[in-house]
Amino acid sequence: MSAERGGGGEGDGSLERLRRDGRIVIVGASLAGLRAAETLREQGFTGSLTLIGDEPEPPYDRPPLSKQVLLGTVDADRTTLPRRRAIGARWRLGTAATGLDLAARRVRLAGGEEVPYDRLLIATGVRARPWPHPAEADLDGVFTLRTGRDAARLRRRLAAGPRRVLVIGGGFMGSEIASACRELGLPVTVVERGPAPLVGALGGVIGQVAAELQRAHGVDLRCSVMVTGLEGDAAGRLRRAHLSDGTALEVDLAVVALGAVRNTEWLAGSGLGAGPRGVACDAGCRAFDVRGLVTDDVFVAGDVARTPHPLFGYQFLSLEHWGNAVAQAEVAAHNMVSPGPDRRPHLWIPAFWSAQFGVNIKSVGVPTMGEELLIAQGSLAERSFTGVYGYQGRVIAAVTFDQTNWLDFYRRQIETAAPFPPVCRTVDRRPDGLRPVPADFPDPSLPTHGPTVTLSGYSPTDRRIVFTPARG
Amino acid sequence: MTHGTFLRKITDYAHRADPYPLYAELRKTPVLRDDIGPYLVSTYWEIHGLLHDPRLSSDPRNLDPEAAGLVVAEEEDDPSLPPSFLRLDPPEHDRLRRMAMYPFGPPHTPRRIHDMRGELARIVTGLVDGFEGRDQIDLVDDFAYPFPVTVICRLLGVPRADEPLFHAWADTIVSSADPDPDADAAERRGAVRRARTELAMYMSELIEERRRAPGEDMLSSLVHGDGPDGRMAHSELVSTAALLLIAGHETTVNLITNGMLTLLRHPDVLKRLHDDPRLAVPLVEEVLRYEPPVQLLPQRTPLTDIDIAGVTIPKGASVWLILASGNRDPRRFPDPDRFDPDRRDNQHLGFGSGIHICFGAPLARLEAQLALAELARRLENPRLLEDPPPYRRNAVLRGPRHLPIGFDGVRAGREP
Known part of the structure; x- marks a missing residue:
């Protein structure tokens, strides 16, 4: 050079x-x-x-x-x-x-x-985003999970056999923690403010599948509910969680999974x-x-x-x-x-994976931009499918449950702005896949978990920019 | 050169020992319609893309005879042996493959292959022990064939003594994977049909035996399996078992033989393997790239028109994916005609890719690693007695029929 x-x-x-x-x-x-x-x-x-x-x-x-x-x-x-x-x-x-x-x-x-x-x-x-009330966050038995030390501490507590684990937030992190708890045979409650787990990242249709998946594996899943308070005993150990529906849960271990x-x-x-x-x-x-x-x-x-x-x-x-x-x-x-x-531009197509409840979930593109969803292959009921997200008539993202092998194809569809809904015939096209449905993303502020892709800027076509100069 | 000649050249026995110059010529047109009918895909990214393309079917029932032109002998109407998952699309493919994987690998049986390591090593050691007192062997008949056959028999639970029976059937069936346009199609179809029927009857009886008296083998697990997908129907069991038996011993023999042939042509690498058996791991990957035992996949068809590399492959056409050519594509592998066990980023197509990626790959890898490391360690001054060696007829499952090797002696085996 x-x-x-x-x-x-x-x-x-x-x-x-x-x-x-x-x-x-x-x-x-x-x-x-x-x-x-x-x-x-x-x-x-x-x-x-x-x-x-x-x-x-x-x-x-x-x-x-x-x-x-x-x-x-x-x-x-x-x-x-x-x-x-x-x-x-x-x-x-x-x-x-x-x-x-x-x-x-x-x-x-x-x-x-x-x-x-x-x-x-x-x-x-x-x-990890901490629990917003510092005194409650300090209770013995309240955890977040981001670092190796977090994981080691949490692992010790899980191995000690808590009565019940409360997972606050049903995003990917919260869902994976709940999955591990169930695999360990521990009773677990997941509390999610949105209408379903993963809904902030993948929308309501897929969120519903995730909800059924959790319940089928014995998770006590509570959606559209918030944890309003964590209560300790005299020794400062977590013993109870209060929920926005007025109920309370006896728990000695809570993992705060409210995003990053x-x-x-x-x-x-x-x-x-x-x-x-x-x-x-x-x-x-x-x-x-x-x-x-x-x-x-x-x-x-x-x-x-x-x-x-x-x-x-x-x-x-x-x-x-x-x-x-x-x-x-x-x-x-x-x-x-x-x-x-x-010099080179960084033009990576977003891609991530998660393993939970025995299912391998993978995604490419930006699902949260998706307006509509087509189950192009497989079936939601079997929890083995490829979902394709459409945005203004083109393919913008895809998600697979146990169908990783097709993702490369849909990544290329995203890269080439292929038309949505895809008209082509594929293997394993089911009645589910005949027409797109609304992807059903909730207001982004609703779920307690964030999407794993955040659009943090504005398209020039959006006229909603508010300039807020920093004070002080 | 007229295009119609490519298909015949690939199947022409004269090119068997070295088809690679032909593939290099073919890659000038990544997707080529052969005059005889099939579309030949010869470049890495196009093959890789199609192997992950859900518009491409592996089910021969989707072939349109008119669009496909030449159609190789197919099995769709054979009631004794319905299509195995190799020739099915999702969701049937996924279900059957998942059920077959249950007793074979992760997530349910993650240690099966690992736990066979000791047994495999003993078989290999025993075969090489048998070379003592000789100064010449045929690597195929004396080693590369008996080793995987013994392994697949034990794994599946097929009596080793029945080998002469199923070997003949397997040979005949495998020859049907050789799309030789000049062969007498009707005569061959008849022979294949008979072999399939006999193999199906044999497997069916074996399955009944395992049903009555189960053992530790895979067949017993398949018969009695009770996973989330339930049990296979009897006809599915027969097809799956037949597939595993054939695939389990008709491909690994070529991997081991191609590997040893390549090593003998690269004495420096053979010496390195002798000094450090750990080289076997990357080396086998490079053999899979450089001399893959499955050269091409001749049985795909689009469910809808597919635009690729400036060509539209019409619905129902016959698509051949020339894996061995993709493995030598200079746009993917720098200096592709060089055998380099230190090659990085070696995502070869030797086992295919996508949902049909070789089911037995973990076993084949381990077999080839153990076999080549043991041969390199124990044969003193090994050398090729015939180069090129005589090849099998088959252009798809390509490998030497015999590989005569001379040597000065056999070093002692390891104490078990």
Whole structure:
């Protein structure tokens, strides 16, 4: 690669110097941070590399935490991510980043130390949304699940045989936890404010299937109900939960699964376009500042990023997806050490999976944009099907229950904006699949769980933008 | 070159030892309508796409004789042996395959293959022990055939002593998968029909025996199985058992033989395998890419017109997916004609892909890994005595009929 080809002042050899002995700092030492570091080395970056992470453990894999770890088949400390290559990095684990000085190009750490950088990657991800009442959240027996430590603690409690487990929130996390409880033979109640589990991510039609699936596996599922309070005994142990329908549940273990909060607080006041919805960046993973100008030395990847996507009306997508974290980290790392013409856009088609109650659920595209749903293959009643979501006459997403093998086909349909409803004949087309039905998404504020794809921007055709300048 | 010649060239025995230049020529037109009728698909992404395309059926009853032109001998009217899940679409395919998987693999029997490792190793060791005192073997007859046959017999619960019986039937039936346009179709259909009927009767009796006196084998589990999908009907049992028996021993023999042939042509890799048996794992994947035992899938048909690579394949047409050509597609595999066991991202099509991906793949992988590692470890100075070796007639299930190997001695086997 020739540095002379670079645009934006790179023709002066500065990019070559950066690649040779520049300083790259990655904040966030989980999946995206690690894969970015590996990609930087793969791309020939030989300068100094620093990974900063608030958790003390080396990067580990999170999907098993709500599955095999809760079942006890894998220990929480055994999900360390495999390494693709040596990265020769300086690790600052167990140290949170607390601030960013864009002008001076420095990351501030808890304790006051400052780490200078030439290029910065923000991959701080998300954390579990806590129970909103701090005193109740502190009760012994109230858990969230995001980290390996969370999983280890929760696993110990599940193994001790609680009388009943309460799962607050029927999204993917809550449903997987409930599934693990049932597999362990534990009585479990799932309380979901929306009309069904998974409804926020997949809509009401699929949500109904998820509800039947849970009940068939013995879950005490309560929908359109909220947990209004958690009550402890004199020793501060959880003993009861109060619900909005006036009933109460005797429980000694509650898992709060109310979705995620993006770790952007440390960027407050930095001048970056960061907030509760994430850190905005362009398709090349370069962060925007608060004025909407794109930076060229700060990059973003993983769950904390919001990126515009041409296939989805250039809306900003926030994705809490394993595959996206990897793909975006690779693109960001590549672009961090490449001249303008060699840079690549991150145009990943959202995709995620979940395993619960013996069913393998997978999805591609953005289901929440779906207006209509067609069960193109299989049958809802058999809980083995492929559902295709339509948006303004084109295929926008698909979901499969135990039919993973067809997903590639529908991903291409999404990529090519194939017409909806699909007219073509396929194998396993049933009476269910003769005409589309409304996908039946509730108002996004209703379910206690979020979708795994959040549209966090506005399409130019929507005239509902309200500009709210930050106060103070 | 006129297009009509491709199909005949593929089936032409003269190309059997090295069909790859032919495939390279074919890939210039990713989807090609052969003059004889079928559409030949030869590039990786097009094959991969079609294997995951729900508009493509595996059920020969969806073939339109007019659109398909040439139709290979089919079995749709054969009451003794109804179509196995190999030739069915969902939901029937899914149900039968799920039920067959019950006693074979995850999620219900995740340890079955793993637990066979010791037994497989003992069989392999015993076969190689038998080479002592010789300086020459036919790898096919002395090793690559008896090994998987012994394994599938034990796994299924088919008496090994009956091998001469079902071997003849299997050979005849498998030859029907060879779409030779010049063969005498009527005569062949008759022979295939007889073989199928006899195999069905044999399996039917065996199933009745297992019904009365169940053993630890898969057939007993299938007969007595009581999963969420219930039990297979008797005719479904017969078809499934026949499929597993045939597929279980007509393909692995070629995988092992193609693997050893390739190793003997690449002595540096053979040496590495001798020094480190762990190389067997990526090496077998590379054999599956480089010399796949199933070269092509000749029995798919679109349920509706499919536009692909600038061609419209009409509903009812016959589609052949040339897996071995996709495996050599330079747009997918850099330097594809190089045998490279260190190749990364080796998502080959050796076992197919999609819902019909090889049912027995985990077993075949383990068999080939153990077989090649043991041969590499124990044969002293092995060498090919004939290159290329004589091949089987079959263009689909391609592999040497004999593989004469010379060697200077046999190293001691491991203590069990």
